[in-house]
Every structure is written in C-alpha cells, then in structure tokens.
Amino acid sequence: MLSEFPHVAWIGKSQGVFRGTMFATKCSRQIGIVPRSASRKKCMLFWRLSIHNFALAILNRSGSIQDMKSLTEHLWFEVPNRRGFVNITDTVEKLVKKSGVQEGLCLVNAMHITASVFINDNESGLHHDYEVWLEKLAPHSPTNQYHHNRTGEDNADAHLKRQVMGREVVVAITNGRLDFGPWEQIFYGEFDGNRKKRALVKIIGE
Amino acid sequence: MLSEFPHVAWIGKSQGVFRGTMFATKCSRQIGIVPRSASRKKCMLFWRLSIHNFALAILNRSGSIQDMKSLTEHLWFEVPNRRGFVNITDTVEKLVKKSGVQEGLCLVNAMHITASVFINDNESGLHHDYEVWLEKLAPHSPTNQYHHNRTGEDNADAHLKRQVMGREVVVAITNGRLDFGPWEQIFYGEFDGNRKKRALVKIIGE
Amino acid sequence: MLSEFPHVAWIGKSQGVFRGTMFATKCSRQIGIVPRSASRKKCMLFWRLSIHNFALAILNRSGSIQDMKSLTEHLWFEVPNRRGFVNITDTVEKLVKKSGVQEGLCLVNAMHITASVFINDNESGLHHDYEVWLEKLAPHSPTNQYHHNRTGEDNADAHLKRQVMGREVVVAITNGRLDFGPWEQIFYGEFDGNRKKRALVKIIGE
Structure with a gap:
C-alpha cells in the first residue's frame, strides 16, 4: 500500500522537514525537495504542508476501505403436508437489499435435516x-425398511x-442483487412437514 | 465516510489555519471559525488542535474497521474400512473459535473425490x-460394470x-459459533477408505 | 486496537506536548515524559516527533487492513451434444490469480437449471x-413420463x-490459489446442450 503514497511513506520515515530533505507535494503526489536555502519558517511550512498531505492520503485510503457487512435471518415454514416446495426467491432478494451488500455471497440453508x-x-x-422421482429413489414406505425409523420416527x-436435493445454496451477490441466470429460483424443499421448521439466510x- | 467527520474533511482540504478560516472543535465535532483577531500564535494553536482532532477521528474510524479474518486447516482421516462416517462437528466448532471470526462463513470440503x-x-x-441406500443407488460390485475401474481402480x-452425498458444506458463523438448527451435525463420509485422506476447513x- | 499503540492513544487524548506531559518515543513504542526543564522549542520538537510517530502507527495499521476484493466472471459454453463435461479448472485458477485474492472463497455455479x-x-x-449412471437414475426417455415435458420441453x-450432480461448488482460496486435494478438478456438466449457456465465477x- 505504501507504494501508492510515496509522500506518506516518506513522512512516516522522516522526523521533520529540513533543508535538503524531501517533502510531499499536494497535487502531484510527488516528492519535492526543500531548498537548502529555505528559511526555518519555510521549513515549518513545508512540514505543515506534508502533514496535511499525509492527512489527505490517509483519508482517501480510509474512504476506500469498505467494512465487511453481514446479515442473518431465519425464515419460518409450516408446510401443511409431508412434502412440498416453497419459492423463497423474493424473500431472499429482499434480504439482500436489506443487507446493503453490493458484492458478496448469500448462503441459504435448511436448518433441519429432513428439508432442502x-x-x-x-x-x-x-x-x-x-x-x-424422489419417492422412487428413496420411498417413504414401507417405513420399517429403514433402521432410523426404529427410533420411533417415520422420516x-x-x-x-434431502441429500439428493441438497442442504444449501450459495448465490453470488453482484451490484446488490442475486446474480442469477434466466430461470434460477430458490426453493425450500420440505420432506417431513406438518410442523414449524426454519431456513437460514x-x-x-x- | 467523510461526511461523518466534517472537521476531518475540512483539514484534508485546507492548508493550515488562518484568521477567518474554519477549525475543528474537539468535543462537538463541529467546525469553528478562527477569529480574525487571533494572533499568529493562536492560529498555530488552532492548527495543532485540529491536527489532534484529525488524529482522534481517524483513530475512531480505524477502530471500527474490522479486518477480514481467515483460517485454513486440514483434517486427516484414516477410516479403517472401505466406507464409514466420522462426526467432525466439535472439531470444526473449535476451529471457528480459534479463527476469532464472529460473522462469516465456514466451508468444509473433502479434498478427495471419493469422499464427502x-x-x-x-x-x-x-x-x-x-x-x-447408496449401495443400492451406486453398487460397488460387480466392479467391471464401471469403465473407471479399467484404470486399475475398484472405486x-x-x-x-460422493456426488449423492456432496463434496462440501458451507455453514454460517453467527456470534462466533456455527449457526446450526437443532440436529445439524457435520460428517466426513468415506467411500474408499483404508488410507489417509483429508478434509479442508x-x-x-x- | 488502541492498546496496540499506546502513544497513539495518548496523542489522541492530549492537546499538545507540554512540560511534564507524556510524549511518544519512536522505536520502543513506549511513552516518555517531556522534562519539566524542557524549553518551549524542545516541547515543539517533542510534539512534532509525536505527530510523526502517530503517522507511523496509523500507516502500519492501514497497511495491515486488507480491502475485501471481489471478482465476477461469466463463462460461456456451447456443448455440441445433449450431455457433456467440460474441465474448467485452469480457467477458474486464472480468474483467482486475476482477482488478486490471497485468502477467500471461490463460488462456481451453473447459471442454468439443466446444468451442473x-x-x-x-x-x-x-x-x-x-x-x-445418471441416465439410469433419471432416464431421458420416454419423455412423456415427466409432467415438465408437457410444457413443450423434453429436458x-x-x-x-443436475440435482444429483449439484448446481455449484465453493472452493477455498489459500495463498492466492485454489486449495485443492490431489485429484480435484472443476467440471461444467451439461445435461441439455446444443445451445449457449453460462456458469458464474x-x-x-x-
């Protein structure tokens, strides 16, 4: 970074402005030399000028540093059937706006292990x-074909x-919006509904 | 950002404090005017005062800028069977603590393409x-049903x-912890074990 | 943060250097006391010295603050068959270099919902x-077995x-490179080709 601001680097290293030493010029961001003939008063002026230019450079630098932003929200669902899909694209898009993030990533994941x-x-x-298709790949019945259901569950x-459909998506945020292809929509996929469950954004x- | 610190913006633009120009007051963060009647000595005092206030403002600003933090760790496994699942939740949680990250993302992925x-x-x-279920969807035997095994592999x-179970998970970090639903646990899934393999956090x- | 720079904290609080007050020493990062016997000229020298040390401290601090960087690129594909796999590892690796990111995450996702x-x-x-295997799990024909194809599609x-193979991967970036295990390669998987489609990095x- 210091190489961007040669006069700042200089002022950091120097202990003042004296005759024959360098000083920082404001507009050109270049480094001048205090004339050997400069009076003590002039030296002080150069020094003050350099301190100001240092201030300017640091300010410019600080202004360009963006804080990392983050937002966390839980979405609640109660799908009134064992299985169902809920389109949550608009909700997530609104949260992206709310976050103020212009460039970043948006993670959306089911917080339950029987949902996608x-x-x-x-x-x-x-x-x-x-x-x-999912019922063919992983049929619900007979429920006793699964050891997990011996715990009293039937799910x-x-x-x-949920492993076939996935737990989560990570979506790029570009210019403050979900960076989506033409048909991409985000769904909450419920495979064991009839109760309150959550997704995380x-x-x-x- | 400059609008937050009017006196800093000012000191960046000005080349000193003279009679009739503005100066920055410390407590109010407002801008005062150096009296036209001020002595040269007083002007210098105002200037020094402003530099100090500038220092304060930049310091306050710097203090609020959070560095982006990152942590990279490899987890080693040697599952003593062809297939097996290893719960790595506590290990990952400890790494989140170690990272010092309060708000962020935690990626955990298999570094081998026969593991999840x-x-x-x-x-x-x-x-x-x-x-x-996985053995039904993608049976190990007969091994010669797969072209890949012509390379001398049987995996x-x-x-x-591994494609069904996935390569990776991305987990939100909120308030310095993995932001998990009630039953979420992270597993390393081995499908071609009996050798040393890694996951990345x-x-x-x- | 202020505790890292005691003399900066001090200079922020003080309004100048006077006899008996503290000043910041350069090398030790400790705080000295201006001797009560110091001349006014000496006091000014101490003050200038402290301002410089303040500059140094802020510069050191600024230098360690890394801007968050981001890069967004679309990769275009036109796979000349219905299905096919394209190795995009080198392309993504080049984009990582281009981004200048040393520590971070790289998301690569299909922007179309019939690709992986x-x-x-x-x-x-x-x-x-x-x-x-995919043709066995989710056969293309007969196309009329799928309700979706009633829309006029056959895909x-x-x-x-695409759900089996996944929409996206998230890869760690460490020391400016994709942090990969020995055999990991990134593929664009086309399942409905013969037309222009995109992936996002x-x-x-x-």
Whole structure:
C-alpha cells in the first residue's frame, strides 16, 4: 500500500522537514525537495504542508476501505403436508437489499435435516416430477425398511431425499442483487412437514 | 465516510489555519471559525488542535474497521474400512473459535473425490440406512460394470456415491459459533477408505 | 486496537506536548515524559516527533487492513451434444490469480437449471460411468413420463440429473490459489446442450 503514497511513506520515515530533505507535494503526489536555502519558517511550512498531505492520503485510503457487512435471518415454514416446495426467491432478494451488500455471497440453508434448499425451475410440472422421482429413489414406505425409523420416527426417507436435493445454496451477490441466470429460483424443499421448521439466510460481503 | 467527520474533511482540504478560516472543535465535532483577531500564535494553536482532532477521528474510524479474518486447516482421516462416517462437528466448532471470526462463513470440503462432507443426523440407524441406500443407488460390485475401474481402480462407485452425498458444506458463523438448527451435525463420509485422506476447513469473516 | 499503540492513544487524548506531559518515543513504542526543564522549542520538537510517530502507527495499521476484493466472471459454453463435461479448472485458477485474492472463497455455479458445476476426477472412463449412471437414475426417455415435458420441453431429466450432480461448488482460496486435494478438478456438466449457456465465477476475499 505504501507504494501508492510515496509522500506518506516518506513522512512516516522522516522526523521533520529540513533543508535538503524531501517533502510531499499536494497535487502531484510527488516528492519535492526543500531548498537548502529555505528559511526555518519555510521549513515549518513545508512540514505543515506534508502533514496535511499525509492527512489527505490517509483519508482517501480510509474512504476506500469498505467494512465487511453481514446479515442473518431465519425464515419460518409450516408446510401443511409431508412434502412440498416453497419459492423463497423474493424473500431472499429482499434480504439482500436489506443487507446493503453490493458484492458478496448469500448462503441459504435448511436448518433441519429432513428439508432442502435448492435452486431450480418455478414450474409445477417439474415439482411433480421431483416428487415422483424422489419417492422412487428413496420411498417413504414401507417405513420399517429403514433402521432410523426404529427410533420411533417415520422420516428416514426424508433424510435421504434431502441429500439428493441438497442442504444449501450459495448465490453470488453482484451490484446488490442475486446474480442469477434466466430461470434460477430458490426453493425450500420440505420432506417431513406438518410442523414449524426454519431456513437460514446468511449474507456477507461489502 | 467523510461526511461523518466534517472537521476531518475540512483539514484534508485546507492548508493550515488562518484568521477567518474554519477549525475543528474537539468535543462537538463541529467546525469553528478562527477569529480574525487571533494572533499568529493562536492560529498555530488552532492548527495543532485540529491536527489532534484529525488524529482522534481517524483513530475512531480505524477502530471500527474490522479486518477480514481467515483460517485454513486440514483434517486427516484414516477410516479403517472401505466406507464409514466420522462426526467432525466439535472439531470444526473449535476451529471457528480459534479463527476469532464472529460473522462469516465456514466451508468444509473433502479434498478427495471419493469422499464427502455432509450435514445430517448423528444417528447410527440412519447411517446404516445411508450405507444400504447408496449401495443400492451406486453398487460397488460387480466392479467391471464401471469403465473407471479399467484404470486399475475398484472405486468407481465411490466417485458416484460422493456426488449423492456432496463434496462440501458451507455453514454460517453467527456470534462466533456455527449457526446450526437443532440436529445439524457435520460428517466426513468415506467411500474408499483404508488410507489417509483429508478434509479442508476454510473460515472467512470478521 | 488502541492498546496496540499506546502513544497513539495518548496523542489522541492530549492537546499538545507540554512540560511534564507524556510524549511518544519512536522505536520502543513506549511513552516518555517531556522534562519539566524542557524549553518551549524542545516541547515543539517533542510534539512534532509525536505527530510523526502517530503517522507511523496509523500507516502500519492501514497497511495491515486488507480491502475485501471481489471478482465476477461469466463463462460461456456451447456443448455440441445433449450431455457433456467440460474441465474448467485452469480457467477458474486464472480468474483467482486475476482477482488478486490471497485468502477467500471461490463460488462456481451453473447459471442454468439443466446444468451442473461439480468437482471430481478428470478421467474419461469415470465420465462415461457418470453418463450411464445418471441416465439410469433419471432416464431421458420416454419423455412423456415427466409432467415438465408437457410444457413443450423434453429436458425434465436434465433438471433431475443436475440435482444429483449439484448446481455449484465453493472452493477455498489459500495463498492466492485454489486449495485443492490431489485429484480435484472443476467440471461444467451439461445435461441439455446444443445451445449457449453460462456458469458464474464469483471470488471474494482479501
């Protein structure tokens, strides 16, 4: 960084402005030499000038440092069936706006291990296909085919389905918006519903 | 940012304090005017005062800038079977503490392409179900059903199983802790064990 | 932070250097006392010395503050078949270098919902196995088995295959490079090709 501000680097190293030493010029960001003939008063003026230029440089630098911002929100769901998909794209987009983050990442994850967050098409036929397909890959019944259900649960299939659909998505934030392709939409995928469950939105960036 | 510190903005623009010019007052963060009647000595005092206030403002500002922090650690595993799941939640939680990150993201990924990192339940019945289910979706035998095994390997099924279970998880860090739902636990999933393999933990945030 | 720089904390609080007050010494970062016997000229010298030390301290501090950096790039693909895998590791590695990020995260995601980005082996036999396996898990034909295809599409299977292989990868950046295990390579996975599609690379860090 110091190489960006040669006069600042200089003022950091020097112990004052004396005849024959360098000083910082304001506009050019270059380094001048205090004339050997300069009076003591003139030396002081050069010194004051350099301190001011130092102030300017640090200020410019500070102004360009962006604090990292973050936002954390929980989304609540109560899907009134065992399985279902909820489009949460608009909700997440609003949270990105709220966060003030212009460039960063947005993590959205199910906080329960029998649910998913995934990105795909907002098309009801496809959602039907997912339902049929997941039930084929990891059928709910017979429930006694799963050791997990010996704990008294009947949701082992939900733990399996969620691995196929995924726990989370990470979406780029560019110019303050979700950086999405033409059809990308974020869904909460419920595989063991009829109760209150949560997803987490975590946004970090600047 | 400059608008937060009017006297700093001013001192950056000015080249000194003279009669009739503004100066920065300490407590109020407002800008005063050097009286036209002020002596040269008084002018110098105002100037020194302003430099000090500038120092204060920059210091306050610097104090509020949080460095982005990061931490990188490799976790080593040697699962004594072809397949197995290892709970790494406590290890990752300790690394989050070690990183000092309060708000950020924690990436945990397998560094090998025949292993997974995933989040699900710490329940042995379910782990048995995963084992049975994955073996049904992508059976190990007969090994010659896979072209990949013509390379001399017998682990093609492991490459497939790992895609179902996933390579990585990204977990939010909130208030210095993994921001988890009630049952979320992180597992290293081995599908081609009996040798040393690694997972990566990368934490970034502030 | 102020505790790191006792003389800076002091100079922020003081209004000048007078006889009997403290001043900042350069090398030791300790605080000295201006002798009560010091001349006014000497006092001024102490004050100038302290301002310089303040400059040094702030500069050192600023130098260690890293701006968060980010980079966003779209990668274009036109896979000349319905399905295919494209190795994009080198392209992503170059973008990491371009970003200047030393420590951070690199998100790579398909921007289309019938394509994947995943990490696995650069081995053609395995790619063949993926093709066969995915076609078994989510067959393309008969296309009328999927409700989604009633919209006029024939790509429902591609939406399913992409969920198995995943939408995105998040890769750690360490020392300015993708922090990869021995065989990790990034692939764009096309399941509905013969047209222009994109993947997104988003890099954040410092």
